[in-house]
Structure formats: C-alpha cells, structure tokens
C-alpha cells in the first residue's frame with residue numbers, strides 16, 4: 001500500500017513545506033495539493049514544496065480543465081517536473097460547481113472536457129506540436145518549449161460519478177476517489193474496471209487512491225472529535241446515492257446543510273453521528289486506522305491519501321502514521 005498526504009493550501013506555504021518534508025521523512029510517497037481559486041495558488045505551493053523535498057512525488061490533487069487552458073496546465077506540470085527532478089504527478093478532476101458558479105464559468109460537458117484536455121496535455125508534455133479540434137477543447141499548433149524530465153508524467157483523475165470513474169479506468173494512470181469507506185470502493189472499482197477493460201487495459205496499470213478524511217491520535221476520542229467538522233462538510237456535500245449506501249439519516253444531513261449555510265457550526269457539528277463518521281472518515285488510534293486501511297486494501301485500494309484533518313495535531317499524526325501505520 002502506498003501512502004499519500006493531502007493539503008489544502010489555506011495556511012502559509014512555509015508551514016506546508018514543513019509538513020510535507022516531515023511526511024517525506026516519515027515514508028509518505030505522494031503529496032497532493034488541492035486546487036480551489038480562493039486558496040493559495042496550487043502551483044506556487046507545489047514549487048515551494050518541490051524545492052524543500054527530495055523524494056516525495058507531488059502534484060495538484062486535483063486541478064480542473066476549466067480555470068486554466070490545458071496548455072497552461074501542461075506548462076505548469078512540465079515546469080514542476082523540472083524543478084522537482086522528475087517527481088511531478090498531475091491530478092485533475094472535473095472541478096466543482098460551486099467554484100464555477102462563483103467564477104462565472106459554464107460547466108460544459110465535464111466528462112468530454114476532461115478527456116479531451118488530458119489528451120491534449122499528454123501530447124504537449126510529450127513534446128508534440130498539437131492541433132486538436134475536439135467537441136470542447138480546441139488548440140491549433142500549440143507546443144511547449146519546456147520539456148518534463150519524466151518521459152510520461154502520471155495523470156490521476158479525481159472522480160466520483162459513474163461516468164467519470166469509467167473514464168478514469170479508460171485513460172488514467174491513477175484515480176483519486178474522495179472516499180474513506182470500503183462500501184464506496186465496492187461501488188467504484190467495478191466501474192473503473194469496466195472502463196479499463198473497454199480500453200484494453202488492466203487494473204494493474206491503475207493506482208486506486210482513497211482520498212480520505214483521516215484523523216489519527218493515540219487518544220481515539222480526540223481523533224474522533226477532530227474528524228467531526230470535516231465529516232459534517234462531506235455529509236452535507238454527499239449525493240443521495242452515497243447517503244443511501246451508508247444508511248445515513250437524511251434528515252440529519254439536511255439539518256447539517258441548513259446549519260452550515262447559516263454558519264451555525266455548533267449545530268452542524270453537533271448533528272454528526274457515528275454512522276457519518278464511519279462512512280466519511282478513517283479515524284481512531286493507529287491500530288484502529290491500520291484495520292480500516294487493511295479493509296480498503298482488500299477492496300483493491302492501492303494508495304491511501306491522508307486528507308484533512310490528518311489528526312488533532314498534524315505533526316503528531318504524520319509521525320504516528322509514519323511509525324505505526326505505513327510499516328504495518
């Protein structure tokens with residue numbers, strides 16, 4: 001099992017560099033930085049991290065094909081690969097509606113847009129001069145003057161919906177699935193497999209990553225409490241099919257949604273129950289977390305990404321994962 005770590009660049013980049021270096025020293029193999037317009041710039045964060053680390057692979061987790069033209073993303077990834085000495089990975093998903101509404105971007109045909117963007121980016125990163133007349137993406141004689149160090153920069157797709165998961169199976173080197181519970185992979189992996197088989201690919205070529213809400217501490221109750229705020233937001237953003245899959249009380253989720261809208265975090269967090277915590281996070285002592293990671297491995301997960309909050313104390317949690325969970 002590979003371990004990755006996710007950071008939202010919502011605190012000074014210098015602090016992120018410290019955490020990622022600590023993660024690298026504790027055996028994490030991947031660092032994923034989220035990409036939302038309102039946080040610090042994902043590529044500036046990745047550049048600083050690349051210059052402060054030596055081994056960990058790193059990339060956006062995940063960007064999208066709407067806020068930047070595919071050639072701009074390809075240029076950023078090629079530059080990151082050069083700065084990091086060949087450690088860049090490209091995590092890209094369809095983006096989210098809230099972002100595009102706020103930026104006045106029309107969310108046009110996300111599956112097609114993602115597929116076409118990845119095709120153009122891969123050609124550009126391979127050093128080709130690209131002319132492409134797609135249903136959505138169009139380029140006419142574009143070429144990069146910067147070459148990545150890696151012959152082929154791995155492309156991971158951030159996906160949850162069935163069509164997106166199938167598409168990831170068809171074209172991606174990895175899939176980053178925002179989920180923490182085996183039931184979600186029971187549903188997702190057959191779809192990825194369907195896409196892979198349709199493209200004549202094997203699942204061995206695909207790194208299936210659980211992009212999880214993780215909270216680790218020696219004190220199980222402290223770990224649990226630290227997961228509550230993140231779980232509240234995940235529950236509030238989960239589609240009905242996911243709530244049903246986990247037998248989550250829909251009325252409670254509606255109450256959380258309303259409370260979050262009003263900024264009433266006390267009510268929102270106070271409404272989170274154990275079923276939601278089990279469904280939407282991996283929390284507890286290192287031994288608890290090892291057991292949950294083993295269950296994900298049995299489902300076919302090959303990378304576990306420790307996502308927010310990581311633990312009540314990030315530094316302690318990174319060390320606990322490095323010492324007790326990664327080697328297990």
Ligand SMILES: C[C@H](OP(=O)(O)OC[C@@H](O)[C@@H](O)[C@@H](O)Cn1c2nc(=O)[nH]c(=O)c-2cc2ccc(O)cc21)C(=O)N[C@@H](CCC(=O)N[C@@H](CCC(=O)O)C(=O)O)C(=O)O
Nearest residue numbers: 034035062093095109110111112158160161162163164178
């Ligand atoms: C588009 C959407 O795909 P989805 O995979 O469910 O998208 C949900 C999230 O994955 C998406 O919002 C991600 O960008 C969210 N996301 C992040 N989003 C961000 O904006 N920033 C991040 O940092 C980020 C990180 C992240 C990490 C892991 C992860 O799994 C997701 C992450 C969807 O609705 N898909 C459906 C419908 C597909 C569809 O849109 N079909 C269209 C058109 C088909 C076509 O495009 O040709 C249609 O039917 O009209 C499906 O897959 O079945």
